[in-house]
Amino acid sequence: MTIECPYCEKLEDYNFGDPIFQTEHWIVYLAPNQSNLATCVVALNRDKKTLSGLKDSEWQDFIQLLERMEKAVTTAFDATLFNWGCLMNTFYLEDTLDPHLHWHFIPRYNHPVKFAGHTFEDPHFGYMRPRPPKNISEDVRNKIAEKIREFL
Known part of the structure; x- marks a missing residue:
């Protein structure tokens, strides 16, 4: 899917994942790591480093997007709950890109979910622990994105 905005070309460098959809102020990407099914990155479509100074219209748009x-994702995959995080730490490591405001959208599951020939499990449900990458094909990634779009 092609997303167009004045800032999209720069966002490609961040490898947030595959674009799913956009709103007036935000772009939603299917995150590269799908160890938690339907994990996404939600990036602001203008240059901004922190949450402070977001415009009221950007906050309102974010609430509707949320x-x-x-x-x-609840309808598509029966997610149990959602973690939202604005984690900017890695931008401040050596040799990284300039910080860019984005949110991590991490669905959590208290049960296994079978989808597109894979079983997605959340063995650390109830805890925040590092999630090892889940290797899935581009075809499966596209099916996940399509399923999310189906219920938007």
Whole structure:
């Protein structure tokens, strides 16, 4: 899927994942690591490093996006709950890109989910632990994105 915005070319360098959809102020990407099924990155579509100074319209748009995403992923995959995090730490390591405001959307599951020939499990449900990468094909990634879009 092609996403167009004045800032999209720069966002490609960040490897947030595969674009799923966009709103007026935000772009949603299917994250590269799908160890938690339907994990996404939600990036602001303008240059901004921190949450402070977001415009009211950007906050309102984010709230509507949050509600749409949670409803879509609950309907599509029966997610139990959602973690949202604005974690900017790695941008401040040596030899990284300039910080860019984004959110991590991490669905959590208290049960295994079978989808597209894979079983997705959340063995650390209830805890925040590092998640090892889940190797899936581009075809499966596309099916996950399509399923999310189906319920938006």
